[in-house]
Amino acid sequence: MAEEGRVPPGQFVTERWPILHAGPVPEIDLESWRLELFGRVEQPVQFTYSEFMALPQTSYRCDIHCVTTWSKYDNLFEGVAFREVLRRVNLLPDARYVLVHAYGGWTTNLPLEELLKEGVLLAHSHNGKSLTPKHGWPLRLVVPHLYFWKSAKWVRGLEFLAEDVPGYWEERGYHMLGDPWRSQRYRDDPEWVNGDLQRAQRGVFRWYVDGER
């Protein structure tokens, strides 16, 4: 039974976990994998995979809401809280935004304060299993309270910025914040053509059948 108010406007609930991304799944080697924190910081910081995995681990259960209208309930993500990662870097006082960089060159932008909220993780596991490459292995961002396109897969860098700059989908018309409860799918600016954007996303949309790798 659907709980009243659990699904944001315009969303339907699926049991499956669709896969959406632009471009191919990047090939990543754990030996050379790094997570880099850079930009408006006193000193850039890098983690190797083992250094990252040695950080305090946490888990968070959440619903996820994709802008293409599917929602999936009860996802248990495991990883390191964004707040915990942030403790390892000294930000300059004007750092207000983050541009998240993925292997393969994809990006997404978020206000820093959104990343400090509860449940924001850099996750390596979902429902007790390591993420599959298609879902962002070895490490993805999870921002449960925003549309799921903000949850970058294959994260390699967090760039701290003084000004907000649009990432990959945001440049193509998606909202700069993306709050599903306020239906912030597209940028308000009439200059952004939503039809083209929807066609572009349809091209990368895949249904994932549970158990398929």
Ligand SMILES: Nc1nc2c(c(=O)[nH]1)N[C@H]1C(S)=C(S)[C@@H](COP(=O)(O)O)O[C@H]1N2
């Ligand atoms: N690196 C990267 N991360 C990405 C994307 C992408 O194209 N590249 N797509 C985003 C979008 S639009 C969605 S809805 C979610 C989908 O995650 P999933 O494939 O695990 O369901 O990943 C997000 N993270």
Ligand SMILES: [Mo]
């Ligand atoms: Mo998406």
